[in-house]
Amino acid sequence: MTVVAADVVAVNGLGKRYGRVQALDEVSLEVRRGEIFGLLGQNGAGKTTLVKILLGMVAPTTGEATLLGCPAGTPAARRAVGYLPEDHRLPEYHTAPTLLDVYGGLQGLPRAARRQRANDLIDTLGLGRARGVRVRGYSKGMKQRLGLAQALLHRPDVLFLDEPTDGVDPVGRKQIRDLLLGERARGVTIFINSHLLGEVEQLCDRVALLRQGRVVRAGRVAELAAWKGTWLVEFASPPVAAATWSTGRLDPPDRDGRQRFHPRDTEVIAADDAIDAFVAEARDRGLSLRHLERERGTLEDVYLEFAATPATASETTP
């Protein structure tokens, strides 16, 4: 594999075996500088193992990985990396300032710089009023924010975030998303592992799907969640019952009153012509349309479809 200079993360044929369990199998991917990259997969797919190998916490069985041009896991590589693990447990006897002071010291930051940076992050992440409170008195959301603060403390070039908004309220999530987008604008590369697919879709430029230790699909979010050829419609009058019209099929309305329309003969008729015919038919039936939109695929659809599909032989064969 050719390592491109803009690759912050480069993984080639990475494998990890724990006894008889193949946690990772021939994983190859790259993440470009300034990208937000999403890693998706069911529990036990190998996401955390991949991240830990990149961070040097776990040694690979086969393959190689580089991080910022250095072999993954070396102190030099870790110097510019920030990490927020899933289910992180911050020492409860600390307050936010003392915790960030300790982590900043371990990161090698001089005292004045780390204290200033810590104060800024505490305020930015909404922890200013709890400055003197010990972590044991924090809510889950507060712990998550503090966890994010320790990852950002030393202005890393690469961020590895595992469920970064776990336990955070919707306003907080927006703040964190904005923060991460700000980091990307600064040129930081972000590696996200999240089950909140809507959030992944909002943030990530590219994603990869892991199953049983293998990358089974990867690409840009927009490419993966393409238009499926159906429409979402809503009528002004009470919803129409499911029916088959001459122009296509109407599904039953959902609880919001929206119905899916499947145009017929889409191989023959252009999509725009099919929807024009539908609108005309609705008018002929005396129905008034309130809403009409292309039904785009979502990452959740892709994920659920992928999760429902059995693993192929090539995926399961070691």
Added chain:
Amino acid sequence: MTGLVRTFAALVRDTWLEFLDSRSLWLVLVAIAAMFGVALSIRVEPRPAGRKYLDFAARALSTDLASVDLAEATIGEVAATFDGSVAWIQDAEPLPDTRVDSSPRAEAASGAEGPATRWQVTLVRAALPVIGRRVETTEIRERFGTVADGRLWRVGEITETTGRLGGTLGTQTWELVAEPGDDLAVLWPHRVTIFGGALDVTSAEGAPLGLEIFVLQKLLATGLGGTILLLVSVIVTAGFVPAMLRRGTLELLLVRPVRRWQLIVGTFGAALLFVAGLLGVLVAATWLVTGLVSGLWNPGILMAVASLLLFFALLLSVSVCAGVVTRSAPAAMLVTVAYWAVLFIVGILHAQAAGSRVRESLVGKPRPLTVADALRGRAEARRPLEPDRNPFHRSTVGRGVEAVYAVLPHTTDLDAMVDRQLMRGFAVGGRLRRLLESGEFSWQAGVALSLAHLAVFLTVACIVFSRRDP
């Protein structure tokens, strides 16, 4: 180097906060403070013993006591240098003004016969005309009350009052003022009470102040106080490494540009530094409190900081190793306490074996009456030792114990080093003192073996930690 210093400083901050968060530690510190509060209520009252100590001091005029160790020398050895002439005190009266110094001890003794009392002494030296020699006043001033390298008494004003007849017969008389020497107080018998005199805790009738303070310092520093502090420190620190290795916490440390062995050694060093501070305060407070209540400021107890700290470092290395291997605080604590128990039991048995060897060396020899015993009023020497039919050090168990002790850290030797210094400083004698001075204990071996064990445990911990996936 800057990076290492920053790493260590960060681990110190983290570890110390973890210590301070421990309720057990605070409870123990409060308990120890209460113990010192009780110690401060100690009152020492001198018993009347001036004449006895003056008589002994006068003996120095006719006997060379310069090489005598008050705790170890025997009456027989003292008497061996008896030069045939006799000196005795004809009369001695305590002088009303006892304020030789302004120490609390002196103030307490003001008005009573005690180690701060000055005496008016009439000294008479009778000599046989044939072999008598004249004793100069300067000799009286130099030798009266001089024992070993210390002074029980000093001579203030002195005037020879030998009459013409006495001079002809070879008899000399002096009038002198005997002032307490620097080493008198440590041997003077005192009554010891606590709670403002409500409870008498004197260890033995006529026990010298030095012995009482030796016992008190042992209790506060190397005995109960030190043991409780070390035990709680072991319990508290047993959880440090397992907490660090917890899933979710370990990752936040391993992501730092710090090598794994630095985390282990740094946490070890930080915990050691904290306990060093606690031990320093404990021992310094012991020295301060016992000095305040007794006026005796023997600095020997300060060595206890080093011996206690080395012992804790050894236990901490065991705890760290067990914590890395088991990842369990209770398991680490149990392993450490069990190791401590083994060292304690083997140490006691080794001391018994050493005592058995020393005893064997004394079989058949006359058991001496020490000068300190005589000063305490004991009049008769004990019978010579009979041989032991089955000396412990020659038994199977004894040999086994010595074989095990040879490879374990000689922590008993470290305690012995401190005890020996204390006993020397407080002029405490007896069987334990003879054992400690017998050469059976080597603090050098204690230090070397303790450091070797410590290094092994820490090395194992670093190796296991470096190979383990979080």
